[in-house]
Amino acid sequence: MEMNVRLTEADARISVQHDDFDMAAEVAMLRERDSRVGAVAIFIGTVREMNDGGSEATSIQTMTLEHYPGMTEKALAKIVAEAAQRFDILGATVIHRVGELKPLDQIVLVAVKSAHRGDAFDACRFIMDYLKTQAPFWKKETRAKDAHWVDARESDDEAAARWQLPRNR
């Protein structure tokens, strides 16, 4: 009986894609015929219409996501592997969209399956916190008159620091 089951590559589904994703279909695929699973934690990140704070917040028309092809998939796979080292999980799906998105669009999906909820919740949060500071994606917002690159946030570094992860800013 193996006491320390580690996630193999086959249990991680990583995708960087332009197209939208179907959360229900992805979760069904993740759970398929796996009766060890007692918990699935899901996170979906979406495009907001307004920026943070400031009373003169103007609405975002498009959000363009750039990435570093070649590095992105490797970085995401490394993040999932790191989560599997830290938490007792049975598999994970990470999908991140790139290209031009609009408010209300889905950006990112993280789904983690585990025997119990604690590891599923923790690993899901860990993967997102890690992704926010280590995966090579950049957001550019286009508003009525201008386009600008989104700045990295201190709160993302603080979230990563809770897991003793490297800082980004």
Place this chain on the structure above:
Amino acid sequence: MNVKVVYLARLREALGCSEEVLTLASASPTLGDVLTLLRERGEPWSYELGEGRAVRAAINHEMAASDAAVCAGDEIAFFPPVTGG
């Protein structure tokens, strides 16, 4: 030795360059040496890649610090702090 250098996101736009091949004179250069060489070009390189700017780097698709060794044929990338998710 020659290395490929890639610039991404805001940095690519600010420098007006997406990638180039760079020839390094040193026999055992570090990432810091590459940065120094690029800064010596003057503006906008010296400002955008300057000490006070938040610039991140990767060597062959792995995040790297300025003391990391650079080898012939490496792909070096410079980019701003990431903002995905």
